[in-house]
Amino acid sequence: MWVCNSIAEYSVFNSVIKPTYMLTYESASELLHLNLQEEAELRILSEAANLRSNWRCQQGAIETSTLDTRIKVSNPEDPEPSLKLYVENQADPAMRLVFEMMILCGEAIATFGSRNDIPLPYRGQPQSDINVSEFSHLPEGPVRSFALVKVMRAAEIDFRKPARHGVLGIPGYVQFTSPIRRYLDLLAHYQVKAFLRGEPPPFTAGKLEGIAAGINENIRTVRKLCNSSLRYWILEYLRRQPKEKSYRALVLRFLKDRIAALLLLEVGFQASAWVPLGSQIGDEVLVKVEEAHPRDDILFLKEVVSE
Known part of the structure; x- marks a missing residue:
């Protein structure tokens, strides 16, 4: 629940989600544009996402949406593999909806963890040195986002208590929505689920910090490889x-x-x-x-x- 679009109440419990059908970002954005009565729930979620986005901006959040590129290589071993390029605008309604709901979840988990003394990877990001008004002369969108990202400081992680995430404009944040993709998210799930079962968390703050140090080194390596691979295939796409x-x-x-x-x-x-x-x-x-x-x-x- 929200009061003035901040979180007023929340609950955390184990659940099983069974999707009834799947939508691509493009399809979801189109449905939102059509405003169909049959998709009223999607519209409600989108309206809630817009309210949250506006509220975060009032709290000092910094807009950094840009273009997100993916490329699918169907048969990489062939001399001329098949390529399909996807370019998604992070400002599109469907992507904005998912982004806002992920932030909402992360804020709720940070609050839950703090109130129950659960060691978690609490992410914070200082922004005290960023004067957003200095960038107001730049067009909104990728141009302004590019300039802002250049001066942002890296996120910091505290495993004992939340720290304000200035860039997101929220008092605390835990990445929690991708346990099958990010190992720290999975560890956060272990911690929270143990608490819900009435058991002590499997990891102390110190243990989490040690694990994260090794993970972050691997993440940097993987990210570098992914970026190199993406760049290679985009250049190949342009060559053709x-x-x-x-x-x-x-x-x-x-x-x-x-x-x-x-x-x-x-x-x-x-x-x-x-x-x-x-x-x-x-x-x-x-x-x-x-x-x-x-x-x-x-x-x-x-x-x-x-x-």
Whole structure:
């Protein structure tokens, strides 16, 4: 329950969820747009997500939504594997709904853990050094998000008590919604479920901290490999496109003179290129792929000059 969109009441208990059908983000966003009577529950969740988002912004949350790119490689062993690119906008209604509900769950678990002295991976993120008003001249969306992320400090974890998560605009946060994907989420489930059974938590705060240290090192390695793999296949995707194809790109920032960091909107990929004289941060320009060599990690873009 909410009072002024903050959490007024909550309950935590074991449950079994049995989905009746599955929706992609695209399908869910379309249903929300159509506002069908048959999907009233989805609309209610979306309205609640919007209320929570507005409330978090009032508490100082920082908006960092951008484009999220995935690429599916169907047969990677073939000389010419099949590629399918997916670009999702984190600001779309369905993604926003899921994002807000995950944050809501994380805040509730942090409150529950704090009130019951349960050692958990409480995440906090200081933002005292970020003056959001200094970025108000930048267009909302990926351009402003890119600039804000560049100056953000890394999240910190305390295993004994919650710390304010300034970027999310909430008093405490525990990542809890992905136990099949994140090991720390799974450990948090072990801790909470033991408490619900009336048993002592299996891990002390010190033990959790030691486990997390090893996990975080592995996470950094895996993340680096995932990013390298994604970059490789995106370059391969671009290499296969017709040479005459042009791409819309947002100017994120200038690196030197007319060389700018760009976000290719159709691909959700950051690269750099010369841009037309007079271009400003936030402008949309057209570029073409001059060269793409995934094995050498090379991508050359060329501005499309208007005639």
